[in-house]
Amino acid sequence: RSSESRPAGAAGWGAAVADSHAAPWHHRPVSLASLAQRTRFSRQELQLMYRGFKNDCPSGLVHRAAFREIFSQFFPLGDASAYADLVFDSFDPGGRGCLTFEIVIQGLSVICKGSSEEKLDWAFRLYDTDRDGFISKREMVQLVSAIYDMLGDSVWPRVHPCDAQLHAEKIFDAMDRDGDGAVTFQEFVLACRRDRDLDRELDCFDTLL
């Protein structure tokens, strides 16, 4: 994880406010070359990504609201804020509540260009919101409800309030082999690989720049 560089411009009060409690107001990312080295994106891809990123967040910091807005534009019919929050948290903003470009890019580098194991690892982190290393039934229900929320009302068959719960429980029970109420990473991977061509499915979300 890159260290946060000194805020550009206001050297005076900016330096004084460098502790982690105060919200940073501006962030300049590390150089393009080092980021290209650290992640699996090429220079052109990084340039493309940063241009769009900087347009939306001129200060260089992404807040939760920005994520929600992005998702709500891709899923305009439903309420994508819950899922957006989960994704935001999965990038691990730490105590600050906002993400920097490096964090986002490093996360995306794993998701887009990583191996299936790395992708599953990220998915596991997505599900495991309290970071205890296990997925509980509550966390599963939370995630599945977030997915169902994105659908909105204009779907058929209609979404009943208990659908998400039932779906989550079904999946959870299938995953939890030993029945101890918590899904570990190994159980998670095993369950994902069973009955499906995992690699193909994970790859179908790749996007050509």
Added chain:
Amino acid sequence: RAATVIGKRRLARSDCGPSVVLLGLVTRSPQRCRRPDTHIASRAAAIGWVPVAQGPMPPPPLRDEDHKSDEKLIISVSGRKFVTWRNTLEKFPDTLLGSDEKEYFYDEDSKQYFFDRDPDLFRHILAYYRTGRLHYPKNECIMAYDEELAFFGIMPDIMGDCCYEDYRDRKRENNERLFDDKDSDAENAMPHSTPREKLWRAFENPQSSTVALVVYYVTGFFIAVSVLANVFETIPCGVEPGTNLSPACGDRFSVAFFCLDTACVLIFTVEYLARLYAAPQRLKHLRAVMSVIDIVAILPYYIGLFMPDNKDLSGAFVTLRVFRVFRIFKFSRHSMGLRILGYTLKSCASELGFLLFSMTMAVIIFATVMYYAEKNQPKTGFVSIPAAFWYTIVTMTTLGYGDIVPSTIIGKIVGGVCSLSGVLVIALPVPVIVSNFSRIYHQNQRADKRKAQKKARLARIRMAKNASGAAFISSKKRAEERQRLQETEIGGAECGSIRGSGAGDDSGSSADRREDVFELQHHHLLTCLERTTEREFVELDQLTQLPVCSSQQQPQPASPAAGSDASIAGADAELSPGGPAGCFKGRWRRGSREARTYL
């Protein structure tokens, strides 16, 4: 305010049948769906669905092998170069720059898109693509800006909140101005109208004809006479012999005053009935304020006529005479300022309402306190709270008649506070009303000034058009000469007789190289029109030298008249459309062709 593009996509699910999801893309800010970084992020985040999916994911769409990653485009607007990414422009695919339409403007030689438009305004257009928000530059003309937006296919309604109010206000102001001008134009340009319409126009616009002006002044005079008579008939004039009384003039010369009143009411009745007859929408006219005032002004007289001479009712009759004072409101047709005042009061209704409400509140509070402070004093004027209202109002408006005064200490203190606060409460809404009045009054002044200047402006424009029209005709004659020269040269006939008529012209065919192809073809077209209709284009000042057309009617057979040629500038409005065989003054002359010889 949003443009919606609706498409349908079926997400196949193996266990629960097809679920149909309507995708609506609501564009209000930059389309993030079209940006590569957000696209990647949201698609990548969807990996989280895979473990819980109940069916397999569909395969991704095939990639276009020669899909270019972003490239820069050069847009040249009147020479000023703007460079941007292709993706930036394609954020809004329903505009000119975002769609294929811009290919029409692609210049192969310089490999850029060339637009022959205003480069200063193009900045704002491009800023819309870059930031997703459309702004309105305050120093630009609204019509020019609107035209640019229309050209580039951008709907002005998506303007950001920061500029939308301003834009709408300017647009409305502009529309009003144009509408005003067009209105008065339409009025003046109506050639034929029924007597009813003419009457209505005479009433509404006193300047339209002398009869209207006369009517205007006569009614004004009679309103003034009537009002003055009402005033004077109450003055005591002279002592009645034998008694000490001095009766009012109205009682002494009651017959004279009655005749005067009758005359005025007759005039007003005739005017009212005429307006009612001429009104285009009678019901609406009946409900209009001015006609209600008219009715109220003349009704007391008629009621008085038909009422029996009864002692009981004569009291009511006297009350009715009070309504005669409403005749003074009829002056508002004669005075613009009065109408503006009325309009201002109407538009400031909320401020006036606030004033009234706050005054009422203050009056009630102070009156109550004064009453309870003073009620036990001997010989006090504060006998009840409503009686104290009178004191409070007189004090708050700083009148201070002195018919009721407080005598206790508390009463005097409260009275002091009351008069101080009265000044404040009244002073608050007044500036709003004043500024409203000032704005409306100035607007009106400007409209009047514009109308006055319009005549002079139109006259100047007409003169300029005539000058250019004359130049056009002379150049057309030159072109004809040259044409004929060509024909005679080709045909080999004698050219002496032909040179006689027409304006002088440069010799040689090198001269017609100077006139470009468009002009030559235009002149040829006009010549064809002349031949078709057996007419000839002449200059405006030559028309006055032509004899009156009726004497010339016999030699030529009547041919159907063509409409006026729009390209001949100047006398368009003066051309009266005559019938097919009719004779009409104008630019047409049934020219005799004997002077020219043609092959």
